[in-house]
């Protein structure tokens with residue numbers, strides 16, 4: 587196993603009706619900014635539940651954070667917090683609102699140009715306001731990690747930062763608040779979580795016994811949840827399972843002490859930046875193609891995944907690997923999520939554009955061995971054509 591430090595300070599408050607518990611988490615003197623996205627939080631009643639829980643506290647609201655949150659919008663929230671001397675941020679939404687709130691938390695006390703938080707990958711942030719979240723979309727794991735992905739309209743960049751200062755103090759996970767999601771977003775959550783697990787699992791073995799078994803458990807759960815949740819969208823237990831699996835997929839636990847390969851996310855972020863395709867849908871395009879191109883580096887783990895998650899034990903090694911890659915692709919396609927660039931009308935020129943963005947962002951040595959050069963990324967994208 588590799589050396590590691592594991593730290594996760596986020597309190598999880600899980601279950602039906604738990605938004606009321608906000609009252610216990612916030613000081614009566616807190617001056618709160620509630621941040622949310624478009625109309626969904628109001629329409630679904632989640633915002634009203636939050637307002638009721640805040641009671642007589644001083645609070646303001648900031649709506650309009652977009653899917654793939656932008657620096658331009660978030661800087662307006664930064665100005666509001668500074669002007670009104672607010673001291674606690676409460677995100678009500680999915681990954682975009684949570685990520686946006688993390689950026690605001692780090693940007694408010696930042697001296698200088700807050701975009702430097704992104705270009706320094708988070709290192710430049712030395713202080714942050716405290717924040718909490720109320721999750722309405724299980725997918726990103728942002729509710730229990732210190733990552734944030736922010737887009738900048740003026741330059742077309744989509745960059746990631748990470749800093750322990752922006753771990754949420756608490757996150758409320760009420761599966762009932764996900765019932766209003768369009769099925770497409772629910773399925774995006776299944777795919778995003780699946781790929782998060784894979785990026786901490788599908789590398790090479792380092793004998794991380796618990797990490798591997800945890801990961802395989804999460805993958806098996808997602809394989810089961812995906813088709814069942816389409817058939818039974820109102821099932822509270824399925825919603826609960828998806829919500830908790832999504833959180834566990836990216837809260838640091840399964841990734842401690844094992845190698846990672848975030849190639850799929852890094853290429854996916856560029857596809858979203860250029861073509862505005864939903865985050866999870868970009869991953870479904872890239873991930874199967876990555877497995878095909880990097881099958882030798884991942885051979886041992888592909889065989890382990892084939893056996894333990896899919897029960898594939900018959901045939902030669904190469905036949906089992908072929909079969910499990912087909913099964914993984916079939917899982918995404920079976921959920922209605924395309925695995926090809928052509929499904930979005932992205933052709934050879936598009937591939938060149940995506941590669942240019944990767945180069946501009948120094949994404950030229952990705953993967954668990956730093957061997958995914960631009961040339962390998964080209965092969966991956968061409969395989970996904």
Ligand code: NZQ
Pocket residue numbers: 622623624625626627630651652653654655679680681682683685722723724725726727728731733734735763764765766767768771774778836851865866
């Ligand atoms: O804006 P509203 O009206 O709220 O609608 C949202 C949005 O259009 C809607 N929605 C959310 N909860 C709902 C709902 N609609 C009905 N009922 C509800 N309960 O869903 C749409 C998508 O929301 P968004 O927050 O954008 O989705 P997601 O949670 O998938 O987040 C995607 C963002 O997270 C980043 C992605 O890059 C992307 O920017 N990521 C963040 C990560 C992290 N912090 O760890 C890791 C991820 O891999 C990812 O990169």
Ligand code: ZN
Pocket residue numbers: 726778782851865
């Ligand atoms: Zn993701």
